Amino acid sequence: MAIQKPDTMFKNIDHKPPRKDWMDVPADIKPGRYCYAAGPEPLEYVGMPNPRKWDPLDKDWKLPENWENTIITGMKERLEKYRSFKIFMDICVRCGACADKCHYFIGSGDPKNMPVLRAELLRSIYRGELTTAGQILGRFAGGRKLTEEVLKEIWYYYYQCSECRRCSIFCPYGIDQAEITIIGRELLNLIGLNIGWIAQPVANCYRTGNHLGIQPHAFKDMLEFFCDDIEEIYGIKPEPTFNKVGADILFVTPSGDVFADPGTYTCMGYLILFHYLKEEYGLDITWSTYASEGGNFGLFTSHEMMKRLNAKMYMEAKRLGVKWILGGECGHMWRVIHQYMDTMNGPADFLEMPISPITGTRFENASSTKMVHIVEFTADLIKNGKLNLNKSRNANVRATYHDSCNPARGMGFFDEPRYVLNNVIDTFHEMPQGTTKEQTFCCGGGSGLNAGENEEIRMMGGLPRANAVKFVHDKHDVNMLSCICAIDRATLTAMVDYWVPGVQVCGVHELVGNALILPGEHERETDLRGETLPGKEEE
Amino acid sequence: MKAIYSLFLVFALILLAMIGAGTLGMEYLFGVIIPYLAVLAFVVGFMLKVIGWGKSAVPFRITSTCGQAKSFPWIKENKLENPSSTWGVIGRMFFEVFLFRSLFRNTKVEIHDGQRIAYSSSKWLWLFAILFHYTFLVIVLRHMRFFTEPVPYPFVLLDRLDGMLQIGAPVLYISSLIILAALFYLLLRRLLIPSMRYISLPSDYFPLFLIIGVVITGILMRYFLKTDIMAIKELSMGLVTFRPVTPEGIGVIFFIHLFLVSVLLFYFPISKLMHMGGVFLSPTRNMTGNTRMVRHVNPWNYPVKVHTYDAYEDEFREKMVEAGLPVVKPLEEKSENAENKE
Amino acid sequence: MNLDKLIKEKKTQILKLWILKFTNTYPEESAQFFRGGPGQFANPVGHTFRSNLDKIFDELFMEYDSKKMQGLVDPIVRIRAVQGFDPSEAVCFVPMLKQSVWEICGKEVTRQDHISEWLDFIERLELLTYTSFDVYMRCREQLWKQKAEFTNSRTHKLLEKANLLKKAGE
Structure with a gap:
C-alpha cells in the first residue's frame, strides 16, 4: 500500500542535505528573486565602470581583469572614508537580535536574508582579506577569500535588501544594514555589477531629469493631462507653471507621481492644493522639467551618483531664484534630503530661511537644508485653518497609514502625516504596534527592487506589511492604505492586490485633494479616481 | 564543530598553564611576564583600535531615528529616540550603553481570541545580556581588593553586598551564580537555536568558553581548591606596584585562572569584544537627527x-x-x- | 469507536507532526522560526501555517463547505505560491496530513471495520488537494497578470504611443 510509505513523494524538499557551514553554501540564483542585470548603455551614459551585456544566470559575468583587487582596494578606501563601515565591520557580536526582523527573511525563510548574515557576507571578506587575524587564521577567525562564488553571493543578497533600516533599530550597537548594503553596492558598481532597474533610471534621471526619460514637453503634457481630469471633476482647471524664474517656491516630487497609478492621483492632489494656494493666497509654486525627479536611485548605486543626481535640485532652485524648495511625498528622496543633501551639495546659502508665506510659520527644522516636506507644509496650513476642507468627500475611504521606511527611520516623520490624515478623513485605524512608526515594515520593493522580474521576493518581503493591513482590513473594514512614498504606491498596489484584495493604495495628498474645497468649484459627484461619492449615486 | 574547536582551544590553554606553571615551574612567566604583556597588549590594542575608528571620517549624519523628529512646537518631539541636541544624544547613548535600549525593543505582538491584541515581550536576550555585563563588571570591581591596600570602602561594600546571602564559607557570591547562568544561557542559545547556530562563528564561541573558563577556575579556587589568598594578594600587589614577586604556595589553579584572564586581555582588542568601545562611536546612535536644521560637513566632500x-x-x-x-x-x-x- | 472520532482525539499529536513535516520543507534555520517564532505580526508565515492547518484539520470533520475550506487553504497556498516551490511542493501539506495521520493512528486505520471510513477520509483529502491546486493556480495567474500589467501601466503606455519617451542611451 502506497500510503504505508510515508514521506516519499516530497523527498526532494523534505530531505535535508548534510549540514554545511553557510560559507560553504554557494548562492543559488533563483528566478523571481533577482533583478535583471544592467545593460551597457546606461552605465556608459553616466560613465560607470565595465559597461557590457551580461546575465546573472550565466557562469561568466564578464568581470574586469583584476576585479578582486578593485573590490579589496575599494573596501580599504571606504573603511577610511566611513567610520560607520569600519565600526560595523568590527563590532558585530552576532547576538541575533536582528535575525528575524527583516521582512525578506520573515517572508522567505532564506537564512541568508537574516540581516546579520547579509552583513557577514561582506564582513567575512573584510576579515579574510584585510585583518591580520583573518589572514593567518582564516576560517577560524571568520574570514574567507574573495572568490567569484562569494562575489555572486554578495551580489544576489545585496540586491535582496531594501535598505529599510528595520534591523538597525533592534541592534544594540546600531549596526545599520542599509549602510552596509549601500557601501556593498557601491563596491559592486566598481566592477559593473548593477541591476537594470536601478541603472536605467539613474541614467535617465541624469539626462532628462527623471527616471523614465520623460522629455520636458511630455512632462508638461502629463501634468496638463491631469489638470484636464481635475477640470472634469471640479469644474476648475489648475494652471501650473514650469521652469518659472522668480517663482516663490520650487516643487520637486518623484516622477512616479507623474506617470504611475495610483501616484498620479497624489499628483492631482498637489495640483489642486497649489491651485488653491494660488487663488486664495497668491502663492507662486513652480515645477521644473529639469529637476523633475525627487527620487534618487543614485542612493542605490553609490554616494557619488547620489550626489550627482541630487545636485540638480539646488542648481535649479538657484537658477530660478526661488526662496526655498518644497518636496513631494517620497521615501528615499527624503532620506537623501534629510540626511545627505545639505552635506553633499550645500550650503544652500542662496536660498532663504523657509517660512510659509501663508501662515508665517518658520520651518526651523529645515533651516539649513531649506527644503520642506509637503506634508509638514500642509499640516501647518491645516493647523492654522488656512485650508477649506470637507471630509465627507473622502467618505468612501476607511484608511490606515503605512509609515514608509525612510521617512520613519531616516527622519522620524510620524505625527505630521497622521495629523493631516485626521483632518481630511473620518475613518482612520492604526495598524498593530510593532508594524508601524519606527518598527514599520517595508513594502518589499524599496531601494530599486520594485522591478517586474523579482516579483516573488517582493511578495514575500511585502507579506509582513500586508499581514498587518489584512488585520485592520478584517477588523475595521479598512479599504485604503495611505503612505507618503512613490515606491510604496507602486509596490504596495500590486502587493495588497495579492495579499489583501479589497484594499487600495493612495498618497496623503490624494486625500487632501479630495477634501479641499476650491473656490468656485461645482458640486462634486466623484472623487479623484472617478469613484462616485456616497449620496451621489444616480437614481 | 565550531564550538568544539573553540572548546578544545580553551582546554589547550588550560593545559598549557598547568604544564607551564605547574609541572615546569615557570611561575614567574605565568604570574608576572604574561600578565604584564597582556595588560600592555590590551591597553595598546584597545587604544589603537579606537584611534583607528576615530581616524575614519564621518561623512554623513546617518542617525537611525526611532521617534518623532523635532518639528512644529505643537508636535511632541521624542528627544531621546530622535535627539536634536547634544543632551538628547547623551541621553540616548546612556540608555543604549547602560540599559541596552535597542535589545529591549524586542516586543512581540499577539492576538488573543481573535480580537484582543496583546503585546508580550521576548526579552530574554536583553535580560541575560544585561545580567552578564553587570555581573562581569561587579566581579572586575570586586577583584580590586587584590590590587589595593588598604582596600577602599566601596570595594569592601561591594564584596559584602555580593556575599549577602551568607551561604557557606567562604560566603557564596551571588555574582558567581548569575554570571554562570547568563553565560550558559548565551552559550546554549547559540548551540540550540538553529538560526543562532548557523550565524555563530568560532570567534563567538571562543570568548564564551574562555570567560566560562575564567569564571569556573575562579569559583574552583574560592570554594573548592583552597589557595593561599595572602600569597595571591602579595603577587597581585607586587604586580601593581611594579615590584613583582612570586610567593611560594600559590596553587596551579591560580595560574590557570590568571593565564586565561591574560589570554582574554590579549584577545580582546582583535575581537568582537571591542563592541565595548565601538558602541560609543556608532554613527547611527551617537549623532543628532536634525540634519536639515544643522548642516553636517563631510571632510572629504569633492x-x-x-x-x-x-x-x-x-x-x-x-x-x-x-x-x-x-x-x-x-x-x-x-x-x-x-x-x-x- | 469510529475512525473520525479517533483521529480527532489525537488531534494535538497529529497537528504537531503535520506542522513539523510541513515546516521541514524550509531550511532548518527558518523552519524553527516558522514553527516556534511567536507573533502574528512578527512571524506571519509561521502564524498562518499554524493557525490555518489547525482550522483545516477541524474543518475536515465538519459538513463540507467548499467556500469555507477555500478560505482556510488560501492564505497557506498564497504564501507557498511565491516562495519558489514547484506546484506539487506548494500544496504538499495535504499528503503530509495523510502521512501524519497514518503515522499516529496507523494501527487503527488498518483495522478491517475502519477501511471504509479511511477511504472516506482519503476522499476528503483529495478534495482538499483539488481545492489547493485551484487556489495555487489562481495565485500564479494573478502574479502573471500583475507582471503583464506592470509593463503596461496606463500612462506609460500612453506616453509610448505618443512617442514621447526618450531613454538615455538610445
Whole structure:
C-alpha cells in the first residue's frame, strides 16, 4: 500500500542535505528573486565602470581583469572614508537580535536574508582579506577569500535588501544594514555589477531629469493631462507653471507621481492644493522639467551618483531664484534630503530661511537644508485653518497609514502625516504596534527592487506589511492604505492586490485633494479616481 | 564543530598553564611576564583600535531615528529616540550603553481570541545580556581588593553586598551564580537555536568558553581548591606596584585562572569584544537627527560631474519651445559652455 | 469507536507532526522560526501555517463547505505560491496530513471495520488537494497578470504611443 510509505513523494524538499557551514553554501540564483542585470548603455551614459551585456544566470559575468583587487582596494578606501563601515565591520557580536526582523527573511525563510548574515557576507571578506587575524587564521577567525562564488553571493543578497533600516533599530550597537548594503553596492558598481532597474533610471534621471526619460514637453503634457481630469471633476482647471524664474517656491516630487497609478492621483492632489494656494493666497509654486525627479536611485548605486543626481535640485532652485524648495511625498528622496543633501551639495546659502508665506510659520527644522516636506507644509496650513476642507468627500475611504521606511527611520516623520490624515478623513485605524512608526515594515520593493522580474521576493518581503493591513482590513473594514512614498504606491498596489484584495493604495495628498474645497468649484459627484461619492449615486 | 574547536582551544590553554606553571615551574612567566604583556597588549590594542575608528571620517549624519523628529512646537518631539541636541544624544547613548535600549525593543505582538491584541515581550536576550555585563563588571570591581591596600570602602561594600546571602564559607557570591547562568544561557542559545547556530562563528564561541573558563577556575579556587589568598594578594600587589614577586604556595589553579584572564586581555582588542568601545562611536546612535536644521560637513566632500541645465536645454530646446516652456537661449543660438561641468 | 472520532482525539499529536513535516520543507534555520517564532505580526508565515492547518484539520470533520475550506487553504497556498516551490511542493501539506495521520493512528486505520471510513477520509483529502491546486493556480495567474500589467501601466503606455519617451542611451 502506497500510503504505508510515508514521506516519499516530497523527498526532494523534505530531505535535508548534510549540514554545511553557510560559507560553504554557494548562492543559488533563483528566478523571481533577482533583478535583471544592467545593460551597457546606461552605465556608459553616466560613465560607470565595465559597461557590457551580461546575465546573472550565466557562469561568466564578464568581470574586469583584476576585479578582486578593485573590490579589496575599494573596501580599504571606504573603511577610511566611513567610520560607520569600519565600526560595523568590527563590532558585530552576532547576538541575533536582528535575525528575524527583516521582512525578506520573515517572508522567505532564506537564512541568508537574516540581516546579520547579509552583513557577514561582506564582513567575512573584510576579515579574510584585510585583518591580520583573518589572514593567518582564516576560517577560524571568520574570514574567507574573495572568490567569484562569494562575489555572486554578495551580489544576489545585496540586491535582496531594501535598505529599510528595520534591523538597525533592534541592534544594540546600531549596526545599520542599509549602510552596509549601500557601501556593498557601491563596491559592486566598481566592477559593473548593477541591476537594470536601478541603472536605467539613474541614467535617465541624469539626462532628462527623471527616471523614465520623460522629455520636458511630455512632462508638461502629463501634468496638463491631469489638470484636464481635475477640470472634469471640479469644474476648475489648475494652471501650473514650469521652469518659472522668480517663482516663490520650487516643487520637486518623484516622477512616479507623474506617470504611475495610483501616484498620479497624489499628483492631482498637489495640483489642486497649489491651485488653491494660488487663488486664495497668491502663492507662486513652480515645477521644473529639469529637476523633475525627487527620487534618487543614485542612493542605490553609490554616494557619488547620489550626489550627482541630487545636485540638480539646488542648481535649479538657484537658477530660478526661488526662496526655498518644497518636496513631494517620497521615501528615499527624503532620506537623501534629510540626511545627505545639505552635506553633499550645500550650503544652500542662496536660498532663504523657509517660512510659509501663508501662515508665517518658520520651518526651523529645515533651516539649513531649506527644503520642506509637503506634508509638514500642509499640516501647518491645516493647523492654522488656512485650508477649506470637507471630509465627507473622502467618505468612501476607511484608511490606515503605512509609515514608509525612510521617512520613519531616516527622519522620524510620524505625527505630521497622521495629523493631516485626521483632518481630511473620518475613518482612520492604526495598524498593530510593532508594524508601524519606527518598527514599520517595508513594502518589499524599496531601494530599486520594485522591478517586474523579482516579483516573488517582493511578495514575500511585502507579506509582513500586508499581514498587518489584512488585520485592520478584517477588523475595521479598512479599504485604503495611505503612505507618503512613490515606491510604496507602486509596490504596495500590486502587493495588497495579492495579499489583501479589497484594499487600495493612495498618497496623503490624494486625500487632501479630495477634501479641499476650491473656490468656485461645482458640486462634486466623484472623487479623484472617478469613484462616485456616497449620496451621489444616480437614481 | 565550531564550538568544539573553540572548546578544545580553551582546554589547550588550560593545559598549557598547568604544564607551564605547574609541572615546569615557570611561575614567574605565568604570574608576572604574561600578565604584564597582556595588560600592555590590551591597553595598546584597545587604544589603537579606537584611534583607528576615530581616524575614519564621518561623512554623513546617518542617525537611525526611532521617534518623532523635532518639528512644529505643537508636535511632541521624542528627544531621546530622535535627539536634536547634544543632551538628547547623551541621553540616548546612556540608555543604549547602560540599559541596552535597542535589545529591549524586542516586543512581540499577539492576538488573543481573535480580537484582543496583546503585546508580550521576548526579552530574554536583553535580560541575560544585561545580567552578564553587570555581573562581569561587579566581579572586575570586586577583584580590586587584590590590587589595593588598604582596600577602599566601596570595594569592601561591594564584596559584602555580593556575599549577602551568607551561604557557606567562604560566603557564596551571588555574582558567581548569575554570571554562570547568563553565560550558559548565551552559550546554549547559540548551540540550540538553529538560526543562532548557523550565524555563530568560532570567534563567538571562543570568548564564551574562555570567560566560562575564567569564571569556573575562579569559583574552583574560592570554594573548592583552597589557595593561599595572602600569597595571591602579595603577587597581585607586587604586580601593581611594579615590584613583582612570586610567593611560594600559590596553587596551579591560580595560574590557570590568571593565564586565561591574560589570554582574554590579549584577545580582546582583535575581537568582537571591542563592541565595548565601538558602541560609543556608532554613527547611527551617537549623532543628532536634525540634519536639515544643522548642516553636517563631510571632510572629504569633492566636486562631481553633473548634468547642467544648459546642457539639458541644449538637448531639448526645440521641444521645449514647441511645448511653450520657457528657455534661456532662443532657438537659433546654441549656448557655449554647455558641456557637462565638474 | 469510529475512525473520525479517533483521529480527532489525537488531534494535538497529529497537528504537531503535520506542522513539523510541513515546516521541514524550509531550511532548518527558518523552519524553527516558522514553527516556534511567536507573533502574528512578527512571524506571519509561521502564524498562518499554524493557525490555518489547525482550522483545516477541524474543518475536515465538519459538513463540507467548499467556500469555507477555500478560505482556510488560501492564505497557506498564497504564501507557498511565491516562495519558489514547484506546484506539487506548494500544496504538499495535504499528503503530509495523510502521512501524519497514518503515522499516529496507523494501527487503527488498518483495522478491517475502519477501511471504509479511511477511504472516506482519503476522499476528503483529495478534495482538499483539488481545492489547493485551484487556489495555487489562481495565485500564479494573478502574479502573471500583475507582471503583464506592470509593463503596461496606463500612462506609460500612453506616453509610448505618443512617442514621447526618450531613454538615455538610445
